[in-house]
Amino acid sequence: MLDVRKLSKAFAGFVAVDAVSLAVETRQTTAVIGPNGAGKSTFFNLITGHLRPDSGQVLLDGRDITGTPPHRICRLGIGRSFQRTNIFTRLSVLENVQAALLAHRGRGHDFWSRSERFYRDEAEELLGSIGLAHQADSTAGTLAYGNQKQLELGIALASDPQVLLLDEPTAGMSATETREAMKLLERIAGERGLTLIFTEHDMEVVFSIAEKIAVLHQGRVLAKGTPAEVRADAEVRRVYLGERP
Numbered sequence: 001m002l003d004v005r006k007l008s009k010a011f012a013g014f015v016a017v018d019a020v021s022l023a024v025e026t027r028q029t030t031a032v033i034g035p036n037g038a039g040k041s042t043f044f045n046l047i048t049g050h051l052r053p054d055s056g057q058v059l060l061d062g063r064d065i066t067g068t069p070p071h072r073i074c075r076l077g078i079g080r081s082f083q084r085t086n087i088f089t090r091l092s093v094l095e096n097v098q099a100a101l102l103a104h105r106g107r108g109h110d111f112w113s114r115s116e117r118f119y120r121d122e123a124e125e126l127l128g129s130i131g132l133a134h135q136a137d138s139t140a141g142t143l144a145y146g147n148q149k150q151l152e153l154g155i156a157l158a159s160d161p162q163v164l165l166l167d168e169p170t171a172g173m174s175a176t177e178t179r180e181a182m183k184l185l186e187r188i189a190g191e192r193g194l195t196l197i198f199t200e201h202d203m204e205v206v207f208s209i210a211e212k213i214a215v216l217h218q219g220r221v222l223a224k225g226t227p228a229e230v231r232a233d234a235e236v237r238r239v240y241l242g243e244r245p
């Protein structure tokens with residue numbers, strides 16, 4: 001589904017992502033892990049077109065999408081969420097999802113409708129599927145943090161992605177919120193047949209839901225493989241999982 005080949009990006013001479021390759025199969029759940037500053041968010045930004053790679057390629061279903069602008073990549077089927085929340089805090093929860101649907105699908109034949117009607121039914125349905133229907137009329141900025149991240153997922157799903165990249169979907173959540181959020185993600189990914197790629201610092205979460213793991217360290221791939229392979233990797237244990245040999 002997604003084939004990343006030797007992607008590199010430097011900022012003023014500092015190599016943040018260094019020849020990173022990653023192949024992800026359809027419907028597979030992959031975690032990209034690594035310490036702060038390892039290059040995870042930069043790697044995501046290169047895939048989604050928010051940053052232009054210095055070299056390397058990104059293939060989506062065999063099609064070269066390297067250097068394509070973010071809105072076009074989104075239309076081609078790669079959705080994402082950001083490490084910091086990206087919601088319209090003054091709009092209602094429902095309006096946030098409506099705005100996302102509108103951004104993705106345009107006005108279509110609905111040209112004469114009043115704006116508050118746009119995609120209302122779809123937005124309500126989407127909120128239902130992520131368990132936020134009861135909050136539809138709340139102002140997004142007043143939601144509990146965990147619910148804001150849930151809403152972010154809803155916004156990302158509004159573009160009906162095949163591949164979904166989530167940058168620290170549980171950052172700042174309590175242990176309970178984290179477990180709930182990951183359960184929700186697993187369910188949604190299963191229902192929609194999503195190919196999921198996420199970054200996460202909580203190793204319990206990573207090892208419980210990822211089918212494949214890539215470990216980044218100083219911009220390079222330190223290891224990749226199944227959770228068992230990565231857990232057993234001596235180099236990973238030394239530099240990342242914090243165990244002494």
Ligand SMILES: Nc1ncnc2c1ncn2[C@@H]1O[C@H](COP(=O)(O)OP(=O)(O)OP(=O)(O)O)[C@@H](O)[C@H]1O
Pocket residue numbers: 011016034035036037038039040041042043083
């Ligand atoms: N726009 C930028 N300009 C300059 N340096 C940057 C820029 N973006 C990222 N970097 C640097 O690139 C490196 C990788 O950053 P990145 O945000 O990708 O790491 P990360 O793995 O996502 O870290 P974290 O776990 O803290 O989110 C860091 O040293 C960071 O300071």
Ligand SMILES: [Mg+2]
Pocket residue numbers: 040041042083167
């Ligand atoms: Mg990051």
